[in-house]
Amino acid sequence: MRNLRILSEIMPWRPLFTGKLNLPTETFAALIAAILVIPQGITFAYLAGLPPEYGIYSSIFVTLFASLFGSSSMLGGPNTAVAVLIGVTVVPFSGRGSPLYIDYVILLSLMVGLIQLFIWLARGGKYFQYLSPAAITGITVGVGIILILSSLDGILGLSPSGTLFFFEKIYVMAGDWHTLINPYSFTIGITTVITGIVAKTRYPRYSILIAMAVGYIVGLVLMGIFTQVNTEIELLGHVPFQILPLSYPKMDLEYLLVGISMLPNALTIALIGLAQSMVIVKNLRSDTDQPVNADKEVFAQGIANTLAAFFSSFAGSGSFNRTAVNQSLGSKTPLAGILSAVMVFLLILFFAPLLSYVPMAVIAGTLMLVGIGMIKPQEIARLFSWTGELSVFFVTLFSIVFLGLQSGLIVAFILSVIMFVLSASKLEITIKHVNESVQIRVEGHLFYASIDQLSSLLKRHRHENVLLDLSVVSYMDLSATEAIAKDLQKRKPKETTFVIVLTSQKLLEHFEQRLEGMPVQFIQHLRTQ
Amino acid sequence: MLHNQLTKPGLLFTPLILALCLLSFDSFSAGPPTIETLLERSYLDDYHSNVVFGYRIVTETETYGARYSGNHLRCTNCHLNAGRKPDAIPLNVAGMYPKWRSKNGRRNGIGLRIRECFVYSLDGIMPPEDSPEVLAVAAYISYISHGETIGEAPAGRGVPTLPDTGYDPNPANGKAIYDKNCTHCHGNNGQGIPGVPSLWGMDAYNKGAGMANTSKAAGFIWANMPLGQERSLTHQDAFDVAAYINMQIRPGDPRKSKLLKLFEAITGLAD
The missing domain is CATH 1.10.760.10 (Cytochrome c-like domain)
Structure with a gap:
């Protein structure tokens, strides 16, 4: 049975699985996704310290495999956090962009993919679903802010300030803006952003396309008048493109040593990538009626990253922003992802020379638009009704912006679990006195953190008849049973009675086993709903 | 045997130790390692891997420098022998920069000089100052400038200035x-x-x-x-x-x- 399930998760997506297939919608969504992913892939390749063509290869092959083996309209491919982490991991071993660096990135991608496949085999996907909605909002807004801040470099035409923390960057800019900021890049970037914002109110579907086109034309005009040499407008440049960029991870003793040193970071990248994909999966499952299979998506991510190593690609994960666009365009199946990979391929094949004159400021402007789109005021406003959720949101947001995505996700995860434990350990207890006996009705989970409330109550009513109503308790652990048993031992069985009311057969068996021979009676009534 | 070694936690630091060994080896031998030995090494530190990348850009520009170059020329077509031949615009000039140049009427760093090569000789796009290609070529230039005096023109710099022959070119x-x-x-x-x-x-x-x-x-x-x-x-x-x-x-x-x-x-x- 289990083998059969694993086999079904390995199977690639086939159109037969989904009854109705809206081909024009999927195709249009794929086209937009392809146009969006090209600049992102190139930017993320830059973040990862790789030449731009590797971003293109990743947008083709990682997207293709992630969708082919996936089960939903989630779009995989190059991802900000993963790209930044790849850069952080490999930079100590080699110079950015050098051939050796590329070998190490390919090795790292293979390691990430294999770790994710291992997590899939260990059925680890479910552990990623503990993130609370507030934490997810925090992560989304935090990533949005990071995108906006990182797009500032390109829009303002700043030179090497990538290593600066963002408030340092703003501080330096405030003091020296007239020498640091490139006015031409700024014009192009700000035109792109404003066009995007204006276009979004009228043509939300095409707003990013319109913004890119306008920014591109403004760039061409500026370069036509003032020349690229004098304006120093940063261009995308020629993207050398191979039709089948086969590669393989090199293996010898020295690569092995570097691989071992990269292992902790590979683990982090694998977990961060999966965490992001699982957040998207969770969103898709609650917002759409797609047949999303979390374990299948874990497998898809793992196999996509593993195969990435053989197609000159770097590891990726599910993408928040592209999936959001894809969903808003009405895509419902993995077909959009598969088609978008094909379209990236065709676009690059036929329009690569056009792309080489795209100013980086336009790409940065697009990223800023995506970042702005990720900050949704109404979603944040909704959180204001509850302090707990609000604090989770703000702590998550703060740690992502100031400590980085990596630590931010860990903080979000821990906070979500803490909030869950806190809320779960609160018992709702109602006490009623009915002719000489005390009725204690318990709601909530009975476990080590919550049992104290109940046991102190039982102690107080030790000399009375007690009817303990556990009919709505669904979970109970060993320490809770032991606490009740301890109380029973101290009772005088001849004077008082102790009755437990239960519904679940499991709990009844549990009690009968533990409290054998104790002065207790059970009433089981099955709830009819 | 190998397996036993690899399971030791101390081995995590091996790349570091290896790098230290390489560094100390470099400082004992006379001058920097030759580019040929660098090309054979599979482990390089940040600087030397940039040097190797820079060497590859100079010798195979159409592949490694393709992002910003516009024709099929290579740097080494004019900077003969990868910039190591005197009187053929050798690249061992890191000590000469920054300097003022009449070509653009401002103080030029080595980065700007490299970027201008991409624009004019390679008829391409001006790369940004911090692009990996420019950084790598700069690393290569400072690598082959080892031993030159700062501020002094190395022997055979640029091309020889031919004396006036008294006739117009025909x-x-x-x-x-x-x-x-x-x-x-x-x-x-x-x-x-x-x-x-x-x-x-x-x-x-x-x-x-x-x-x-x-x-x-x-x-x-x-x-x-x-x-x-x-x-x-x-x-x-x-x-x-x-x-x-x-x-x-x-x-x-x-x-x-x-x-x-x-x-x-x-x-x-x-x-």
């Missing part, structure tokens, strides 16, 4: 000399063959390049051409050939032909 004579000596490699129409650069046409250096200056080109030709029989031409012959080559059609100066340059780029899409 392109007609230049054509005769070109047809006799140069067509084997550079072709009848200056188109070149794989490994030998085009001298004119739309795949050659543009009018803003240093080679477009006839006296510089003449100095280079006299000191280095024909390859293997350098200094066989007279000074006047070198001037004549240089004038003939620079008379031909080639891409415009990207600073002057503003809209034209853009038009060239867009019509270039067709082929």
Whole structure:
């Protein structure tokens, strides 16, 4: 049975699985996704310290495999956090962009993919679903802010300030803006952003396309008048493109040593990538009626990253922003992802020379638009009704912006679990006195953190008849049973009675086993709903 | 045996120890390791891997520097022997920068100098100052400048300045000399063959390049051409050939032909 399930998760997506297939919608969504992913892939390749063509290869092959083996309209491919982490991991071993660096990135991608496949085999996907909605909002807004801040470099035409923390960057800019900021890049970037914002109110579907086109034309005009040499407008440049960029991870003793040193970071990248994909999966499952299979998506991510190593690609994960666009365009199946990979391929094949004159400021402007789109005021406003959720949101947001995505996700995860434990350990207890006996009705989970409330109550009513109503308790652990048993031992069985009311057969068996021979009676009534 | 070693936690630091060994090895041997030994190593620190990347850009520009170059020339076509041959614009000039240059009327760092090569000689796009390509070539230049004195021109810097011959350059004579000596490699129409650069046409250096200056080109030709029989031409012959080559059609100066340059780029899409 289990083998059969694993086999079904390995199977690639086939159109037969989904009854109705809206081909024009999927195709249009794929086209937009392809146009969006090209600049992102190139930017993320830059973040990862790789030449731009590797971003293109990743947008083709990682997207293709992630969708082919996936089960939903989630779009995989190059991802900000993963790209930044790849850069952080490999930079100590080699110079950015050098051939050796590329070998190490390919090795790292293979390691990430294999770790994710291992997590899939260990059925680890479910552990990623503990993130609370507030934490997810925090992560989304935090990533949005990071995108906006990182797009500032390109829009303002700043030179090497990538290593600066963002408030340092703003501080330096405030003091020296007239020498640091490139006015031409700024014009192009700000035109792109404003066009995007204006276009979004009228043509939300095409707003990013319109913004890119306008920014591109403004760039061409500026370069036509003032020349690229004098304006120093940063261009995308020629993207050398191979039709089948086969590669393989090199293996010898020295690569092995570097691989071992990269292992902790590979683990982090694998977990961060999966965490992001699982957040998207969770969103898709609650917002759409797609047949999303979390374990299948874990497998898809793992196999996509593993195969990435053989197609000159770097590891990726599910993408928040592209999936959001894809969903808003009405895509419902993995077909959009598969088609978008094909379209990236065709676009690059036929329009690569056009792309080489795209100013980086336009790409940065697009990223800023995506970042702005990720900050949704109404979603944040909704959180204001509850302090707990609000604090989770703000702590998550703060740690992502100031400590980085990596630590931010860990903080979000821990906070979500803490909030869950806190809320779960609160018992709702109602006490009623009915002719000489005390009725204690318990709601909530009975476990080590919550049992104290109940046991102190039982102690107080030790000399009375007690009817303990556990009919709505669904979970109970060993320490809770032991606490009740301890109380029973101290009772005088001849004077008082102790009755437990239960519904679940499991709990009844549990009690009968533990409290054998104790002065207790059970009433089981099955709830009819 | 190997397996036992690898399970030791201390081995996590092995790359660090290895790097320290390499560093100490480098400091004991005379001068920096040669580029050939660097190419063979599979473990390199940040600086040396940039040096190797820079060397690859210089020797195989059409592959490793393709992002910003616009033609099929290689750096090593003019900076002969990967910038290590005197009198052929050697690249061991890191100590000369930053300096003021009349070409753009400002103080130039080595980064700007490299970027201008991409724009003029490679007829491409000006890369940003912090692009990996520029950083790598800068690393390579400082690597081969090892041992030179800062602020002092290294021996054989640039190209020799030929003395005034008293005659104007004669392109007609230049054509005769070109047809006799140069067509084997550079072709009848200056188109070149794989490994030998085009001298004119739309795949050659543009009018803003240093080679477009006839006296510089003449100095280079006299000191280095024909390859293997350098200094066989007279000074006047070198001037004549240089004038003939620079008379031909080639891409415009990207600073002057503003809209034209853009038009060239867009019509270039067709082929």
